Amino acid sequence: PEDLAATLKDLGRRCHAIGMVAPDHPKITAAVEELKAKGIPVFSLLSDFAAGVREGYVGLDNRKVGRTAAWMFSKAAKRPGKVAVFVGSHRFQSHGLRESGFRSYFRENEPAFEVLDTLVNLEKREITYEALLDLMQREPDLVGFYMAGGGMEGAISALRDECKGQDLVAIVNEITPESRRALADDVITMALATPLRRLCQELMPLMDNAIKTGTAETPGQTFLPFDIYLPENI
Structure with a gap:
C-alpha cells in the first residue's frame, strides 16, 4: 500500500x-x-477502493460475477461435493465480492455443495499450483474450484499435470492466451472477463468531464456487462 x-x-x-x-x-x-483536495480526480478500476473519496468506480458488478460463476459451477458439476475458492488478497474488494456472491448462491440454491475455506494465493502462479495439487490429493470429494482473482496460470498447469480422471469444474477470472488455450483443450469450464475496450470507452469521458467540471460531490459507479467465455464460443 505504501x-x-x-x-x-x-x-x-x-x-x-x-x-x-x-x-x-x-x-x-x-x-x-x-x-481530491488538489482537484485531481482518481477513478478506481476493476476493484473499488477509497469509497466516498474516489471520483468513481468503473468495472464489473463483482457480486453478480461470483453468483454467475456459482450458477455455472452447479450446472457443470456431475455431483455435489467440495468446492474450493481462491482469492489474490482479502484487500481487493472485487475478490471479496466475487467470493461472497459465489458462496451466497450455494447457500441459497445448492446446499448439497460444501464451499471450503477461502485460499489466498497472492495471485502467484507457484502458490496456486502447489495449493491446487495439495487440494486434489487431500480432498477426494473435491469437484472443482473458482478462481476469483489472479493466479489461474498455476491452476491450469496443475490441471494439465495431475487432473487425470478427476473431471474437475474450473472457473477462472479473465480471458488471456493461457485461459483461451485451456478452454480450447477442455481443461477449464468457463472464464468470466472484463470487456477492456468498453471499460476504456466508459472511463475516458468520465475523466474528461471530471477535469472540466471538477470532482463530483457524490462519487458514482459504472458497472460494465461482463463477458462469458466457454469452450464453444472462444
Whole structure:
C-alpha cells in the first residue's frame, strides 16, 4: 500500500486525472483524499477502493460475477461435493465480492455443495499450483474450484499435470492466451472477463468531464456487462 500511495502522489504531480487498480487500504484512501483536495480526480478500476473519496468506480458488478460463476459451477458439476475458492488478497474488494456472491448462491440454491475455506494465493502462479495439487490429493470429494482473482496460470498447469480422471469444474477470472488455450483443450469450464475496450470507452469521458467540471460531490459507479467465455464460443 505504501508504494501505491507514493505512486498516486507522484502521478498527481504529472496528471490531471488518474485511473488505478489497487487494494482497498486506508493509506491509499488518504492519498486519494489528498489528491481530491488538489482537484485531481482518481477513478478506481476493476476493484473499488477509497469509497466516498474516489471520483468513481468503473468495472464489473463483482457480486453478480461470483453468483454467475456459482450458477455455472452447479450446472457443470456431475455431483455435489467440495468446492474450493481462491482469492489474490482479502484487500481487493472485487475478490471479496466475487467470493461472497459465489458462496451466497450455494447457500441459497445448492446446499448439497460444501464451499471450503477461502485460499489466498497472492495471485502467484507457484502458490496456486502447489495449493491446487495439495487440494486434489487431500480432498477426494473435491469437484472443482473458482478462481476469483489472479493466479489461474498455476491452476491450469496443475490441471494439465495431475487432473487425470478427476473431471474437475474450473472457473477462472479473465480471458488471456493461457485461459483461451485451456478452454480450447477442455481443461477449464468457463472464464468470466472484463470487456477492456468498453471499460476504456466508459472511463475516458468520465475523466474528461471530471477535469472540466471538477470532482463530483457524490462519487458514482459504472458497472460494465461482463463477458462469458466457454469452450464453444472462444
